[in-house]
Amino acid sequence: MALFQLERASSCPVEESWRRLTDWPRHAAVVPLTRVTVRTPPPTGEGTVFVARSGVGPVAFDDPMEVVTWRPPLDGSAGRCRLVKRGRFVTGWAEIEVRPVTGGGSRVRWREDLNVRWLPRFLDRPLGWAGRWMFGRAVEGLLRPGAA
Numbered sequence: 435m436a437l438f439q440l441e442r443a444s445s446c447p448v449e450e451s452w453r454r455l456t457d458w459p460r461h462a463a464v465v466p467l468t469r470v471t472v473r474t475p476p477p478t479g480e481g482t483v484f485v486a487r488s489g490v491g492p493v494a495f496d497d498p499m500e501v502v503t504w505r506p507p508l509d510g511s512a513g514r515c516r517l518v519k520r521g522r523f524v525t526g527w528a529e530i531e532v533r534p535v536t537g538g539g540s541r542v543r544w545r546e547d548l549n550v551r552w553l554p555r556f557l558d559r560p561l562g563w564a565g566r567w568m569f570g571r572a573v574e575g576l577l578r579p580g581a582a
């Protein structure tokens with residue numbers, strides 16, 4: 435299992451950063467070869483289930499996730515969301531926290547515990563590096579100015 439964390443600053447207010455990061459289908463626009471399907475009716479909250487399908491043709495897998503904690507930012511406060519990965523191939527959890535920054539903008543912290551079944555333990559560290567890089571790029575893409 436690979437535990438990693440990343441942080442990014444955004445010029446967006448905390449509520450806007452939260453909206454961008456928790457609009458699950460938008461993740462497909464910043465994660466290559468992935469599409470996201472939400473399986474539960476809106477609005478998002480605890481119990482929301484969505485699936486990220488990554489890959490091409492027969493070399494693809496589903497990464498089903500469930501929102502188990504949902505605390506959106508209110509009146510400029512911090513927001514926190516926790517997802518549990520419930521797949522056959524990928525398991526673990528992710529936490530997204532968005533905090534306001536003095537003077538405007540927000541700070542995002544993404545923590546993830548990623549487990550890929552059948553992957554030997556000696557590959558945990560490279561998996562963590564790859565996860566930090568991939569999710570870092572995804573967060574940056576979701577928060578990029580002009581990305582609605």
